[in-house]
Structure formats: structure tokens, C-alpha cells
Amino acid sequence: MRLNDFLTRELDGRGVVDNKRDVLPEEFFKDPTKYIRDKGALNEIQASGRYLSMKRAVKGEVIFDEDIRKLCDKGVNSLPGWSLAAAEVKAAVHNSNKHFLNAAAEEVRNPTTTSAPEKLEGLYESVHNARRSHAVELPDGVERKKTGTGMGVHEGKPEQSWKYREADDAIEENDAVQQFGVEHLPC
Structure with missing residues (x-):
């Protein structure tokens, strides 16, 4: 800056x-x-x-x-180098930086942090254990009447519900409704 x-x-x-x-x-x-x-x-x-x-x-x-x-x-360019540096080299460093380097070197020698996975609790657990599901329209009958909405949830990926067709050098959906929407007026 x-x-x-x-x-x-x-x-x-x-x-x-x-x-x-x-x-x-x-x-x-x-x-x-x-x-x-x-x-x-x-x-x-x-x-x-x-x-x-x-x-x-x-x-x-x-x-x-x-x-x-x-x-x-003085040739000190790493934490192990700092740990092995002579006392006069360390004495030439300002106290604030010296404390920082000593703490970092100690952390490398004796790590206080763990890398074990933690069990997620609460709302995050729902994301962690989430499964893929999708909504489907239920056929007429008992199941449709049970839900009252005509929709149900199925686990797993949905089946591909649209077809593709080749168009010149591209592949596009074979669905006239989605291909040709409402015309927009020029502004």
C-alpha cells in the first residue's frame, strides 16, 4: 500500500x-x-x-x-535452523520475533494440535450425513392419496428425464417447450 x-x-x-x-x-x-x-x-x-x-x-x-x-x-532460513542457531545469532533478533520463532519451533517439536477428525454435532451433522434423493410424481393410487400432494421422495439419483438430440455440432434437449420460450420484445 x-x-x-x-x-x-x-x-x-x-x-x-x-x-x-x-x-x-x-x-x-x-x-x-x-x-x-x-x-x-x-x-x-x-x-x-x-x-x-x-x-x-x-x-x-x-x-x-x-x-x-x-x-x-547467518544461514538461518528454517525453524530447524533457528533451533540449532548459536546464542549470539538468536540474541541479534528482536524479542517479539524471538518469542514467535521459539513458539513455532516448539510447536514443530511437540505438536499440541491434533489432526484427528471431529464428530460434527447439531445442524452440521445433517449436512455431513446427507444422502442424495429426488422428488417424483406418484401414480394414481394408494400412495398418491397417502401423501396428499401426489409427490414422493426417492433415494438416489433421478433417472434422466429428458432426451437429447444432435443439432449440428452440439447436443441439445429434445423438448420443444424448453427450446422455444416466450418471445421477448426488443427494448
Whole structure:
């Protein structure tokens, strides 16, 4: 996200800069006065909660990127590599990232989550145990009188109730009613 995107989306366009000064947020937060010269607009922007939230998020990303770069320079590019890294390599990483990496490495060593299937309960169970069925018209007789609707439910897939015919290079339904609907008037 670029500076103008942030200002437009989060701050209703206050302080939008010309395209030559539209930069990534990390550049903007290094020196905001370089990009927004109107002191009143800058003060209003800096007082907003959204600005402060974005500043914290960008700072966290910058620190994370620095730590990744340091670790890669030392040859640490995986969780097992982190587990085996020397103490001085780990000491160079910021505490928040260090705690995250330690927790992730511990989870790999001793998983606390299970992958066993869980029994679904309640409404979801009906979806889980669903069977295919379809409605059919019942013939005249006792069954039709029992339902009162003339319809019944049968399990399984329905029989194919329509026929196809070849038409040039395509296959189409052989049903005049569905092939030729009501004509529409031109608008």
C-alpha cells in the first residue's frame, strides 16, 4: 500500500500528496514532514488512531524484515535452523520475533494440535450425513392419496428425464417447450 492509498482509504484523502511524493509507508514514517508540508494537515493525520495503528504495523514489519535479513545472512532460513542457531545469532533478533520463532519451533517439536477428525454435532451433522434423493410424481393410487400432494421422495439419483438430440455440432434437449420460450420484445 502506498501513502496516497492509506491517506485516501483511512483518512478520507486528507493530506494526499502528488505522485512524485507518493511513497511506501515505511519511507513516510521516517520523515512525514518531507511528504506532507501542510503542518495543520500533518498534525490532524498524526493525531488519528488509524495513523498510529498504521505506524505500529509498519514499525513491526520493518523490524521483522531486519530480523529476517540478519538470520538469512547467518544461514538461518528454517525453524530447524533457528533451533540449532548459536546464542549470539538468536540474541541479534528482536524479542517479539524471538518469542514467535521459539513458539513455532516448539510447536514443530511437540505438536499440541491434533489432526484427528471431529464428530460434527447439531445442524452440521445433517449436512455431513446427507444422502442424495429426488422428488417424483406418484401414480394414481394408494400412495398418491397417502401423501396428499401426489409427490414422493426417492433415494438416489433421478433417472434422466429428458432426451437429447444432435443439432449440428452440439447436443441439445429434445423438448420443444424448453427450446422455444416466450418471445421477448426488443427494448
